Structure formats: structure tokens, C-alpha cells
Amino acid sequence: MHPMTRMNRRITLAQRPSGMPDDTTFGTDLVEVPTLGDGEALVEVTWLSIDPTIRGWMAYDTYLPAIEIGAPIRSGGLGTVVESRNDRYPEGSTVFGMLGWQQYVVASRGLRVLPEGVPPEAALSVFGTTGLTAYFGLLDVGRPNEGDTVLVSGAAGATGSIVGQIARIKGCRVVGIAGSDDKCAWLTDELGFDAAINYRTDGVRRAIRAACPDGVDIFYDNVGGPILEAAIANLALRGRIVLCGAISQYNDAAPSPGPANLGLLISQRGRMEGFIILDYMGRAHEATADLAAWVASGQIQYRTDVTEGLESAPDALLRLFTGANTGKMMVRL
Amino acid sequence: MHPMTRMNRRITLAQRPSGMPDDTTFGTDLVEVPTLGDGEALVEVTWLSIDPTIRGWMAYDTYLPAIEIGAPIRSGGLGTVVESRNDRYPEGSTVFGMLGWQQYVVASRGLRVLPEGVPPEAALSVFGTTGLTAYFGLLDVGRPNEGDTVLVSGAAGATGSIVGQIARIKGCRVVGIAGSDDKCAWLTDELGFDAAINYRTDGVRRAIRAACPDGVDIFYDNVGGPILEAAIANLALRGRIVLCGAISQYNDAAPSPGPANLGLLISQRGRMEGFIILDYMGRAHEATADLAAWVASGQIQYRTDVTEGLESAPDALLRLFTGANTGKMMVRL
Numbered sequence: 001m002h003p004m005t006r007m008n009r010r011i012t013l014a015q016r017p018s019g020m021p022d023d024t025t026f027g028t029d030l031v032e033v034p035t036l037g038d039g040e041a042l043v044e045v046t047w048l049s050i051d052p053t054i055r056g057w058m059a060y061d062t063y064l065p066a067i068e069i070g071a072p073i074r075s076g077g078l079g080t081v082v083e084s085r086n087d088r089y090p091e092g093s094t095v096f097g098m099l100g101w102q103q104y105v106v107a108s109r110g111l112r113v114l115p116e117g118v119p120p121e122a123a124l125s126v127f128g129t130t131g132l133t134a135y136f137g138l139l140d141v142g143r144p145n146e147g148d149t150v151l152v153s154g155a156a157g158a159t160g161s162i163v164g165q166i167a168r169i170k171g172c173r174v175v176g177i178a179g180s181d182d183k184c185a186w187l188t189d190e191l192g193f194d195a196a197i198n199y200r201t202d203g204v205r206r207a208i209r210a211a212c213p214d215g216v217d218i219f220y221d222n223v224g225g226p227i228l229e230a231a232i233a234n235l236a237l238r239g240r241i242v243l244c245g246a247i248s249q250y251n252d253a254a255p256s257p258g259p260a261n262l263g264l265l266i267s268q269r270g271r272m273e274g275f276i277i278l279d280y281m282g283r284a285h286e287a288t289a290d291l292a293a294w295v296a297s298g299q300i301q302y303r304t305d306v307t308e309g310l311e312s313a314p315d316a317l318l319r320l321f322t323g324a325n326t327g328k329m330m331v332r333l
Numbered sequence: 334m335h336p337m338t339r340m341n342r343r344i345t346l347a348q349r350p351s352g353m354p355d356d357t358t359f360g361t362d363l364v365e366v367p368t369l370g371d372g373e374a375l376v377e378v379t380w381l382s383i384d385p386t387i388r389g390w391m392a393y394d395t396y397l398p399a400i401e402i403g404a405p406i407r408s409g410g411l412g413t414v415v416e417s418r419n420d421r422y423p424e425g426s427t428v429f430g431m432l433g434w435q436q437y438v439v440a441s442r443g444l445r446v447l448p449e450g451v452p453p454e455a456a457l458s459v460f461g462t463t464g465l466t467a468y469f470g471l472l473d474v475g476r477p478n479e480g481d482t483v484l485v486s487g488a489a490g491a492t493g494s495i496v497g498q499i500a501r502i503k504g505c506r507v508v509g510i511a512g513s514d515d516k517c518a519w520l521t522d523e524l525g526f527d528a529a530i531n532y533r534t535d536g537v538r539r540a541i542r543a544a545c546p547d548g549v550d551i552f553y554d555n556v557g558g559p560i561l562e563a564a565i566a567n568l569a570l571r572g573r574i575v576l577c578g579a580i581s582q583y584n585d586a587a588p589s590p591g592p593a594n595l596g597l598l599i600s601q602r603g604r605m606e607g608f609i610i611l612d613y614m615g616r617a618h619e620a621t622a623d624l625a626a627w628v629a630s631g632q633i634q635y636r637t638d639v640t641e642g643l644e645s646a647p648d649a650l651l652r653l654f655t656g657a658n659t660g661k662m663m664v665r666l
Contacts, residue, residue: 063600224595243599257590262557266576266607267396273606274599 006033006042010072010102011313016059019253020321025058026073026314039108041089043079045099049124050316050329051076051158052222055250063276072100073313076129078120079105089113096123101313103333121304125158125328126291129277133244134162135287136280139170141273142218142242146171149212151231154222154247155196156183157320158302158328162291163220164193165300172218175211177204177227179323186326191301205230215239223248229259235268243274251321303327339366339375343405343435344646349392352586353654358391359406359647372441374422376412378432382457383649383662384409384491385555388583396609405433406646409462411453412438422446429456434646436666454637458491458661459624462610466577467495468620469613472503474606475551475575479504482545484564487555487580488529489516490653491635491661495624496553497526498633505551508544510537510560512656519659524634538563548572556581562592568601576607584654636660 007030014027036042056062057074067074077099084091089111097111114123125131137159144150150167154160155176164174164187176187176196184196195211197204208216208230215236221228224246231241249256265272280287294300305325307316310333319325340363347360369375389395390407400407410432417424422444430444447456458464470492477483483500487493488509497507497520509520509529517529528544530537541549541563548569554561557579564574582589598605613620627633638658640649643666652658 228595229591243595245599246596249596255593257593258562258595259591260588262561262576262591262605263579263582264607265605266578267609269606269608269612271604271606272595272598273602273604274597275602276600279602 006104007031008033008102008104009310010100011310012070012072012101013058013067015069016066017055017251020251021055021058021314021317027070028311033104034106036083036085036106037108039086040084040106041081041086041095041108041111042083043089043095043097043099043105043107043111044082045077045079045103045105045310045333046094047078047120047124047333048099048101048310048313048316048331049076049128049130050313050320050331051130052245052247052250052320054317055321063278072102074098075101075313076124078114078123094120094123096128101310103310121306121328121330122295122302124330125304126162126295126300126302127288130158130328131162131291132280132284132287133277134159134166135291136277136283137242137244137275138163138166138218138220140280141275142220142240144170144172144218148172148217149175149214149236150218150220151175151177151208151212151216151234152220152222153177153227153231154245155187155193156180156326157222159244160220160222161187161191161327162300162302165191165294167218168192169294169299175208177208177223183326186303199227205233208234218242220244221246225249225256229261232259232261232264232270235264235270237268239268239270241270241272243272247321304330306330306332308332339437340364341366341435341437342643343433344643345403345405345434346391346400348402349399350388350584353584354388354391354647354650360403361644366437367439369416369418369439370441372419373417373439374414374419374428374441374444375416376422376428376430376432376438376440376444377415378410378412378436378438378643378666379427380411380453380457380666381432381434381643381646381649381664382409382461382463383646383653383664384463385578385580385583385653387650388654396611405435407431408434408646409457411447411456427453427456429461434643436643453665454639454661454663455628455635457663458637459495459628459633459635460621463491463661464495464624465613465617465620466610467492467499468624469610469616470575470577470608471496471499471551471553473613474608475553475573477503477505477551481505481550482508482547482569483551483553484508484510484541484545484549484567485553485555486510486560486564487578488520488526489513489659490555492577493553493555494520494524494660495633495635498524498627500551501525502627502632508541510541510556516659519636532560538566541567551575553577554579558582558589562594565592565594565597565603568597568603570601572601572603574603574605576605580654637663639663639665641665
């Protein structure tokens with residue numbers, strides 16, 4: 001039987017953004033889905049994970065090569081295997097992988113079959129790279145001790161909100177920085193943060209000092225820029241700064257100056273360390289086991305912010321940079 | 334017998350410097366040496382160790398409280414015990430400690446008796462806090478592996494020159510950054526550095542790339558500022574930045590912006606860590622044993638830059654900041 005010809009709508013990279021991505025950044029096209037070769041599976045994309053790191057991939061080589069012009073925007077996602085010539089990806093199964101901003105993808109590797117019963121929202125947030133990023137960044141890079149004061153920026157975001165809850169579970173005092181009073185209230189009233197700082201209305205440096213009178217033992221930074229400098233100014237002796245992201249700077253057309261107070265890393269014997277979650281994929285099961293137990297017991301809550309339809313993906317990405325989202329940003333196709 | 338009244342000439346902190354210290358920064362006075370109490374020793378200062386960190390102590394609280402206005406400038410040094418009511422510090426012995434810019438000091442603690450036969454120049458440089466700073470900063474914070482590329486700034490300075498030689502002993506490729514062709518020649522021709530960069534004539538970022546084509550595994554930084562940014566731009570995967578000092582910034586009247594490329598610490602999984610040598614004093618014997626063996630075998634050479642007389646101490650300090658010195662800056666009284 002001759003396979004039915006399917007068409008694949010894609011959102012592609014039209015040109016590399018300088019500053020905030022806009023209409024000129026993205027293109028759309030419609031291409032034919034190729035016939036499956038041996039070992040390949042055809043996946044219909046059902047959900048997209050919208051992450052700040054996509055902004056970097058669009059612009060330049062980072063820990064992954066830049067997305068090529070004309071290629072679909074690289075993005076994690078979930079999909080259903082609709083046709084398969086690969087035993088590892090049976091028809092009907094739900095798979096996770098770098099599916100991209102498109103309706104269909106043909107893949108022979110790099111997919112993970114999702115266990116039954118995991119809701120898509122959980123698979124892409126707390127049990128996805130977001131949860132792993134929170135878990136390994138805090139525990140492996142930050143190395144919290146009971147009683148430590150942990151400060152988190154982007155605390156109402158997908159990663160930050162989980163970081164704070166894990167820190168609480170580990171017996172730390174947790175202070176979050178977020179961009180609205182509503183987000184701050186969510187952190188303290190629902191997630192159990194000990195304090196929250198609205199960086200849009202509070203003088204951040206002074207607010208950190210007030211909320212962390214003994215200094216910051218761990219700063220888990222998703223934001224960079226002036227908030228990083230304010231945290232360094234309040235670093236405790238032997239404080240650790242976990243560099244997870246710098247969302248405040250991803251849309252800068254030119255590089256912004258760094259913190260003027262790095263000298264405090266010397267006098268405070270501070271450590272600042274970056275990490276990339278891809279390095280931890282071989283240890284994902286450690287995190288997933290803990291996270292599943294904590295979600296089941298109610299010790300970890302998560303929120304998702306879902307937009308509808310492939311064509312909403314660019315707007316979903318921009319919501320991350322304006323701070324419009326609370327929790328994990330996703331697109332349902 | 335009534336003790337002879339001795340007078341003590343001191344160079345004091347007249348006012349905190351903003352920018353480069355000058356005539357208004359320092360004062361002199363002449364005070365009476367007090368009669369010794371029980372447990373005290375009178376030390377005649379013979380040598381002063383002139384270190385960049387003194388600039389910080391003059392200005393503000395760091396890892397030690399700021400020097401008080403009117404007090405002698407805090408400084409390590411060597412002296413001879415001329416009178417003693419403390420069995421640990423016998424008359425005639427040579428002691429090391431925070432003696433300060435003055436002729437005499439009365440102390441009951443905090444001194445270390447120097448073993449016989451150690452030349453004062455070695456005691457204050459390779460076997461002093463300078464050598465310990467090089468040793469523990471490189472080995473304990475930087476953690477070199479054989480074959481690593483180690484980049485050192487302030488490489489012709491007291492600490493940097495020893496860092497590079499230890500790195501060579503540990504099987505690393507060593508590149509130094511210094512401020513003159515003469516200094517660079519000393520590094521490569523006499524100390525065995527694999528390459529040297531004159532930051533005053535070379536484009537530092539490009540010169541590092543040329544000298545470290547596989548990237549920088551360890552950057553031992555004594556300088557800060559644009560050189561730190563240039564090193565970050567060339568950081569290898571999992572590169573480590575040892576923050577020892579930031580001499581380029583100590584005389585800034587206002588804080589200078591930090592490196593604009595800290596995001597590379599994320600994509601490169603980099604670590605930047607500061608340390609203070611005082612924390613390692615309990616392990617000094619480890620370093621001293623190794624350093625003594627390396628000096629004896631000729632694997633480590635050191636140079637000193639000596640000025641004469643207490644009154645030369647302010648100029649000696651300024652030589653550090655203009656880069657006039659090669660090797661360890663000291664004053665002989």
C-alpha cells in the first residue's frame with residue numbers, strides 16, 4: 001500500500017533575532033512528510049515545551065549548535081507515534097524528545113517513551129528537563145545543607161518554583177524573587193517559600209538583605225544582570241551561586257556588563273558555577289524517583305501556562321521574557 | 334633596672350584612599366614603645382612584605398576589618414625579638430607575623446618563629462603567604478590535571494610566577510600574562526612557561542586564543558577586569574577560574590563593571606571560585622614541604638624586588654599597581 005502523503009506545517013527560523021524576537025524572526029512553511037525508512041518512526045507532535053534557552057539556540061552556537069536558518073525552531077515536546085518502523089517506538093506510544101515547532105517529525109533516535117499515566121503537563125514540567133534542571137542544579141551544583149538560606153530568582157518560573165520547593169524539603173530557608181505581587185503571594189502562600197521579593201517594586205539589594213539577614217548560602221540564578229549583582233552583594237561566607245540561566249539578558253542586542261562586585265567572591269570564598277542539564281541525563285532516574293514521590297505526597301506543586309495551537313508558539317516564547325507566565329510555559333497542538 | 338625608653342616610628346593611615354594612594358593617604362608618627370607586660374615580646378621589624386591586598390585593608394572591611402585611621406599600615410613582615418617575656422618568642426629569634434609599617438611592635442601572640450637558615454627573601458616570598466597562596470589556590474581551588482592548559486595573570490608577580498612553576502611541575506601547559514616584554518622573556522626563558530602574553534601590546538583575547546588553542550582549563554587570576562573577561566571568552570569545557578586577586582581594580586574610585594560574558598560559565602559548565610589564604614594556614618606544612626623541595630631542586634625560582642628603609646614602603650606599594658615590580662615586593666628596614 002502506498003503511504004498517504006501527509007503535509008507538515010512548521011514554524012521556522014527566518015532570521016536570527018537581535019533583541020526581542022518579532023515577526024521577522026519566524027517563518028512558516030508546509031513540507032511533505034517523507035516516507036519512513038527502516039528504523040524510523042513518524043511522530044505527531046501534541047505538546048511543545050517552551051523554554052528560555054530556545055532564545056539562545058536561535059541566535060548563536062551555545063552548548064548546542066545554533067538552529068539553522070529555515071529549520072524548524074528546536075524545542076522539546078511530546079508526541080504520539082502514528083507510524084513506526086522502529087520497535088523501540090511502538091505505534092500509539094507517547095514519546096518525549098527534541099521534536100521542534102512542527103506538526104510531524106520523523107526520527108530514528110533521541111526519543112524516550114513516556115510511561116503510561118503521566119499527564120503531559122507533568123511530563124514536560126516537573127518530570128521533564130525543567131524538574132531535572134531544578135533538582136541537579138540545586139543539589140549537585142549548589143549542595144545545600146540543612147538550615148542554609150537559599151535565594152532563587154525567576155522563582156515563579158517553571159524551574160525556580162521547583163528549586164524552592166526542593167530546597168524546603170531539604171530543610172533550607174527559601175526566599176524567592178519574582179516579578180509581581182501575585183507571583184510572590186503564590187510562592188509564600190501556596191508553595192511554602194519563607195519570603196518573596198517583587199523585583200519590580202522592591203529595591204532588590206536591600207530586600208535581599210532584609211529577607212536574608214545572615215546572607216545567602218545558595219543563590220540559584222535564572223535571571224542574571226542586576227539581580228545577580230544584588231545577590232552577590234549579600235553572599236554569605238562560602239556562598240554558592242548556581243548559574244542556571246540569565247533570562248534578563250537573552251534579548252540584549254549587545255552584551256551587558258557583568259556584576260561589578262565579583263571581588264566579593266574572593267573575600268567571601270564564594271563559588272559561582274554553571275551547568276547544562278544535558279550532562280545529567282544519565283542520572284535522570286535519581287531525580288525522577290524523588291520528584292515523583294514529592295509530587296505524590298503534595299510536597300511539590302507545579303503550575304503550567306498553556307497556549308493553544310502551533311501558531312501560538314512564538315507568543316508563548318515571548319511570554320517568558322515579559323514575565324507574563326507563571327510556571328511552565330507549554331503549547332498544546 | 335628601668336627599661337630604656339624606645340621610640341617607634343610608624344607609617345600610619347591618614348585617610349582612606351579613593352583611587353591610587355598618594356601623600357594624603359599616609360602619615361608618620363613617633364610613639365613611645367610601651368614597657369613589656371607578662372607574655373609579651375618586643376620585636377624590631379627588619380623586613381616588610383608588600384602585598385596588593387594592603388590596598389583593600391586601607392579602604393574598607395574585607396576578609397579582615399579595615400585598618401583604623403591613625404593606626405600603622407597592616408603588613409606582614411619579619412623581625413628580631415629584642416626583648417621577651419614570652420617563652421615562645423625567645424630573644425634573638427626571627428619571627429614572622431602581621432608586624433605593620435613600623436620599627437617596633439609589641440606582641441603576645443600571632444607570631445611564628447622562623448627556622449634557622451631560611452633567607453628573609455624566601456621567608457616572605459616562596460615560603461610565605463605568597464607561596465602558600467600560589468600553592469593552595471592552584472592545587473586546591475583550581476585542581477589541575479596533567480595536560481591541562483593553565484593561564485596565569487600577573488604572571489611575573491610574586492604569586493603568579495610561583496603558580497606557573499607549580500603548574501609546570503604538575504604536568505600542565507602554562508601561559509602567563511604580564512605587562513612588559515622583559516617580564517614575558519623572564520617567564521618563558523627562565524621559568525619555563527610555555528608562552529607569555531604582554532597585555533600592554535597584544536590584543537589579550539586573541540593572544541589567549543592563539544596561545545591556548547584548546548581553551549583554558551584553569552585561569553589563575555590576580556588581575557580582574559578586561560583580562561578576566563578575555564580569559565572567560567577562552568574558557569575550555571569545565572574550565573575553572575581561581576579568583577586570587579583583582580589588582581587592576583583595587584584603585585578604582587568607583588566599582589568597574591564585571592565581565593559581560595558570564596553566560597559562558599553556563600554553556601562551558603565553568604566554575605569561578607575565590608579563596609583567602611588565611612583559611613589554609615592549618616595546612617601550611619603541606620605546601621612548605623613541597624615548596625622547599627622544589628626550591629632545593631631548582632624547579633622553582635623566585636625573584637624579589639627590595640626597597641630600602643621604612644619610609645620607602647608607600648612607594649613600594651605603588652610599584653605593585655604600576656607594574657614596576659618583578660617578583661615579590663619587599664622593604665628592608
